[in-house]
Amino acid sequence: MLQLRRIAFVTCIFLLLSGCWDSRDIDQISFIVGSAFDKAPDGISDNQKNRVKLTIQSISHTPSDTESSNSKQKYQNISGIGDSKLEIIRQFALKSEHPGIGSHLKVTIISEKLLRDMNLQQLLSFHERTYEVRDSCIMLISKGVAANALKISAEVPSFELVGISANRYKTANLIPPMTHGKLQSLMEANTSFIVQTIQTHQKEIKFSGGALIKGDTKKLVGLLNEKEVKGLNWITGNIKGGIVKAKDPKTKGLLLYDITSVKNEIIPHIIKDHISFNVNIETKGRLNEDWVLAGNAFSNKFINRAELAIKAEIEKEISQTLKKLQKEYHIDAAGFGEQLRIHYPNQWKQMEKNWDKQFGEVPIKYQVKITISDYMVKGKKETSK
Amino acid sequence: MKGQIVPMTKWQQKNTSENQKIEKNDSGHQSIISKPNDFTTDIHVNLNQIKQAIGHNTDVIFRSFLLGSTGIEASIVYVDGLVDKKLIQDQILKSMIYDLAGIFSRETLPTPDHLKDWINNQVIALSEIKEEKSLDSTIISILSGSTALLINNIDIIFLLGTVSFKSRSIEEPITESLVRGPREGFNENLADNRALLRKGLPDPSLTMVEYEVGQRSKKKLLLLYLEGLTNPDLISITKDRIEKFDLDIALESGYIEQFIQDDHLSPFPQVQSTERPDRVIAALTEGRVAILLDGTPFALIVPVTFSMFLQSPEDYYERWIPGSLIRILRYLAAFATVFLPSIYISFISFHQGLIPTKLAISIAATREGVPFPSVIEALLMETAIEVLREAGLRLPRPVGQTVGLVGGLVVGEAAVKAGIVSPIMVIIVAITAISSFAIPQYGAGIALRMLRFGSMLCAAIWGLYGVILFFILLAIHLCKLKSFGVPYVSPAAPYSISGWKDFIVRFPLMTMKNRPQMMHVLDDKRQKDDV
Incomplete structure (x- = not known):
């Protein structure tokens, strides 16, 4: 009995002394769902250079059942200028009622201009350290002002951006989303990589092209356009869907190849000191639309012709991308180095540091195998022969 | 004997196994030999003794009569309402008054011993008859429905088994009704x-x-x-x-x-x-x-064991797959009963990052304007629903249901409309309440509902960490607990693989060849091995 009383006493002490520490009800905090980094307008004095303007988007609390909530904006954007992210974030406590939490941060947008000057790892070091930001938070690069992407006309712009980045099953022009987790490992490994870029135009958004980020400096070095991004996706095999537009060489009619699957393989070769790569791409798809009036999907001749035309188109895309990567930017963002590391770990150690430079000189062969397996529901019986 | 229920002497603690009958008519004789006799041969003295003890009660009936034409005085004592009056009239009074008259008369008076034998063996056609010498026992017997028969010149009292109490018929048990299974339940008899x-x-x-x-x-x-x-x-x-x-x-x-x-x-x-x-x-x-x-x-x-409270006989009557699934469901319900509100509280007050974004946003929106912290809100609603449950239980059945419905719907709806509680809290409370009723044993349900408040408090103070602490505490207590020497959480805690066949999942009956290991039975085969 005495022991029981003692236990009860200790429990009471625990309860009373600890109170409800760290307890903050869900309606007293605001969820930060998006953040955008821009270059701050230069100040007059020297220490005001290289300052960052951070815009965060948080969800505003509105009672769900009131009628006015439909017309009201569901989010609010706040901006602040400072040297570090943490500094700016803490400024926001002076600007809004509810302090934000970052566990629901979905998207980080960085302007191209800022990243050309600034080291990405330094910029995001707060993200890297805090446990609040989830690994699933994605990063995008904005061609214009990053904050504009958080103002596009959508219910909540950040969610819209995340939603679009998941549309890879419909288009081949999207780069797989660069998540916070993936970004960290790439930066730690000093690997070059590519990040999806976006463009805003009067409250409208478009995902177009990619930004190449150099592994050692962690700065943006160049941009790829949409077509080049698609070419890159062919090399990496990161295609889940999308179309290839080609022209029928005989009739000059349009052929549209709807990609259903892509298998690819990058095989590195080192013969003596000579490095080369073979890229094998196998793709299956269907002929979804053709503007070739004489074409007949049941005729093998026509299909072969179509396959050749599409293959040529794909190869063109690949070569264009490789040219840009190898000759213009000298940057390996397609994972060739990774394959080399896997197959020739010893040799890789020696060339790891200079790989981006070396990559520009490496011959790369590619083979595309294409199968049109499906012609949808249109065709005629082959009458010839 | 005083103040204790003693495992009484042989005649009371009867081992009614194998060849012995349950009824106690046959063993009555030997028991009284050693006891001193409270009664005399004078019927009036005896009657007075009884009257003094219980005669002031209006429900104790004394009926005096003469044994046929012999003129021997006799008397029966019984409690009105506890006895079968028809039986007394047909089997006792009738045979004593009429039948005896044919055998004995005023001229051929029987000796007391002779009479005793006759009464025992030929007159009273009742299955229960006992001779008693102790006044206390006699009075207890009378008060529990026996009829006492007193005869002049005989210094013992016959206790006749005439107990007839109106018992409820065998009905379907209300607290444990099943879809499939026997419909009979125990009654008060x-x-x-x-x-x-x-x-x-x-x-x-x-x-x-x-x-x-x-x-x-x-x-x-x-x-x-x-x-x-x-x-x-x-x-x-x-x-x-x-x-x-x-x-x-x-x-x-x-x-x-x-x-x-x-x-x-x-x-x-x-x-x-x-x-x-x-x-x-x-x-x-x-x-x-x-x-x-x-x-x-x-x-x-x-x-x-703990698992028994989450088992229903139906688990065995149904086929094993549905039986197992339903049993798993019950475990989930038990978990929800204890932990759902506390997990909700800790998510809302501490770990908002663990809720999916869209859900978090909609919860935040519904909580906007609620004046209380989530703990108070939860305690308020949980208490309200416990009150509702209690009220519905006490009221007459048709009213009770209405009260439940009106209370639940109207109060819940009004509370949400008034902005005192958030609609999600109402959902949580309702799910918790329903889960607690899915537990087949009422007593276990109460226990879990009680613990719910403890875990809610822990959640309010320490968040999910507190809930985990509470769970650990509970686990420690359960592991320590024993019921009559059997560990409470077996077969989980003293681990036995065969016990798991009938724990969270119910295996097919043919795989359960042995009785539960934790019971340490003498004969552990339930089925023959070779089948």
Whole structure:
């Protein structure tokens, strides 16, 4: 009995002394769902250079059942200028009622201009350290002002951006989303990589092209356009869907190849000191639309012709991308180095540091195998022969 | 004897196994030999003795008559309402007054011994007849429905078994109704309940030991087990505990339960109570001990494990796949009963990052304007629903349902409209309440509902960490708890693989060839091995 009383006493002490520490009800905090980094307008004095303007988007609390909530904006954007992210974030406590939490941060947008000057790892070091930001938070690069992407006309712009980045099953022009987790490992490994870029135009958004980020400096070095991004996706095999537009060489009619699957393989070769790569791409798809009036999907001749035309188109895309990567930017963002590391770990150690430079000189062969397996529901019986 | 229910001398603690009958008519004779006689040969003295003890009660009826034409004075004493009057008229009065007259007359007066024999053997056609010398016993017998027969010149009293109490018919148990399974349940009559068990288990090894409980209530208590199967240690522990406690009255088996349980501070019931004979029979064949008390339909089963409270006889009556799934569902419901509100509180107040974004946003929106922190809100609603449940229980059935409906719908809706609570809280509370009713045993349901408040408090103070602490605390307590020597969370805690066949999932019956290992039975084969 005495022991029981003692236990009860200790429990009471625990309860009373600890109170409800760290307890903050869900309606007293605001969820930060998006953040955008821009270059701050230069100040007059020297220490005001290289300052960052951070815009965060948080969800505003509105009672769900009131009628006015439909017309009201569901989010609010706040901006602040400072040297570090943490500094700016803490400024926001002076600007809004509810302090934000970052566990629901979905998207980080960085302007191209800022990243050309600034080291990405330094910029995001707060993200890297805090446990609040989830690994699933994605990063995008904005061609214009990053904050504009958080103002596009959508219910909540950040969610819209995340939603679009998941549309890879419909288009081949999207780069797989660069998540916070993936970004960290790439930066730690000093690997070059590519990040999806976006463009805003009067409250409208478009995902177009990619930004190449150099592994050692962690700065943006160049941009790829949409077509080049698609070419890159062919090399990496990161295609889940999308179309290839080609022209029928005989009739000059349009052929549209709807990609259903892509298998690819990058095989590195080192013969003596000579490095080369073979890229094998196998793709299956269907002929979804053709503007070739004489074409007949049941005729093998026509299909072969179509396959050749599409293959040529794909190869063109690949070569264009490789040219840009190898000759213009000298940057390996397609994972060739990774394959080399896997197959020739010893040799890789020696060339790891200079790989981006070396990559520009490496011959790369590619083979595309294409199968049109499906012609949808249109065709005629082959009458010839 | 005073103040204790003693495992009385031989005639009271009757071992009614194999060849002995349950009825106590045959063993009445030897018992009184050693006792001093309270009665004299004078009927008036005897009658006065009884009258002094209980004569002031209006329901005690004294009826004097003469034995036919012999002119011997005789008298019967009984309690109105407890006896079968028709029986008394037909079998006692009629035969004593008329039939005796044909044999004896005023001229050929029988000797007292002769008369005794005649009454015992030829006159009274009742199955229960007992000769009694003790006044106390006589009075208790009269008060419990026997008829006392006094005859002049005979210094003993005949106690005739005329008990006829209107008992409820055998009905479907209300608290444990099943979709599939026998529809009969125990009633308040011990003889009926005993018969139900005999009918269901006509095994000669079924042993019933009788006790008398309550210094004043003098209720019969029956201890049942299967001789040669049940672990003898268990039997002796149970007997020991029943013999030890002191009680004035025992109105319900709950009295017994509270005296024989292991830990009276634990929130968990350590004795199972049931209205279902099939449940008792299943427990007996598993090697458990059952306790029946006169005057209540609730039988007790010991020892119990935690898993038994989440099992329903239906698990075995249904095919094993649905049976198992439903059982898993019940475990989930039990978990939800204890932890759902606390997990909600900790998510809302501490770990908003763990909620999916869209859900978090909609919860935040619904909580906007709620003036209380989530703990207060939850405590408020949980208390309200407990009150509703209690109110619905107490009121007459048709009204009770209405109150539940009106209370639940109107108050809930109004509270949300008024902005005192958030709609999601109402959902959580409702799910919790419904889950708690999915637990087949009422007592276990109460225990879990009680613990819910503890875990809510922990959640309010420490968040998810507190909930985990609470869970650990609970686990420690459960592991420590024993019911009649059997660990409470077996087969999980003293791990036994074969026990898991009938734990969270119920394996097909043919795989359960052995009785539960934790019971340490003497005969552990349930099915032949080669089948």
